Amino acid sequence: MxxxxxxxxxxxxxxxxxxxxxxxxxxxxxxxxxxxxxAYAGVKREYWLFNSDVPLFNETKTGMPHDAFSMPVISALKGDTIVIHFFNTEESTGDHHSFTIWDKPYNINVEVSPGENKTITFVATTAGVFTYYCTFHQPTMRGQLIVELPNP
Ligand SMILES: [Cu+2]
CATH class of the missing domain: 1.20.5 (Single alpha-helices involved in coiled-coils or other helix-helix interfaces)
Structure with missing residues (x-):
């Protein structure tokens, strides 16, 4: 070559x-x-939330309900609109559930009857970590709303 x-x-x-x-x-x-x-803020963030339960959880032995939220964390950026579609799947058991945030400035308390679903809409006006509860099933049925500051 x-x-x-x-x-x-x-x-x-x-x-x-x-x-x-x-x-x-x-x-x-x-x-x-x-x-x-x-990752811009000020957008709509939509979530689908269900009641859930832990299989084989002995409520009598532990002294706690077996109920949990299907999502233990909901996250957003400050300024976002959060839309939560909350479903109570317990039509057969008759259990009620709620989505409740008492931490200021959020003031949300929405109850869903057995088999019912409700849409909860609010603006994430304040950054921080906030706990959401079901008022019927404590201490197990809770999660964290995490609102972060957007990048400057
Ligand atoms: Cu509950």
Whole structure:
């Protein structure tokens, strides 16, 4: 093989390697930028929340209800509108549940009857960590509303 052919092959391989390296670096960067752009505050964040229970949980032995929220954490950025569709699936047992936040400035207390669902809408006006409760099933049925400050 002539030297010029070898040089041409080496040049082609080098150019291909550079193109692959540029693509490998820029494609993940583009995805990261898109992820950052979706983290804006002031958007609607919608959640579907159910009552749940822990199987094989001995309520008599532990002295606690087996009930829990299907979501132990609801998160948002300050300024977001939070929409929670809360379902009480216990049509057969007749159990009531509630979604309740007493921590200021939030003041929410929505009760759902057996088999009922309700939509709870509020604006996350204050950043912080707030506990949401079911007033009927304590201390087990609770979760954390986490409202973070958006990036400046
Ligand atoms: Cu409950």
């Amino acid at each position: 002539k030297d010029t052919s070898k040089i041409t092959i080496i040049a082609c391989i080098s150019i291909a390697a550079i193109i692959i390296a540029v693509i490998a670096i820029t494609v993940p960067m583009k995805n990261t930028q898109e992820n950052v752009q979706t």
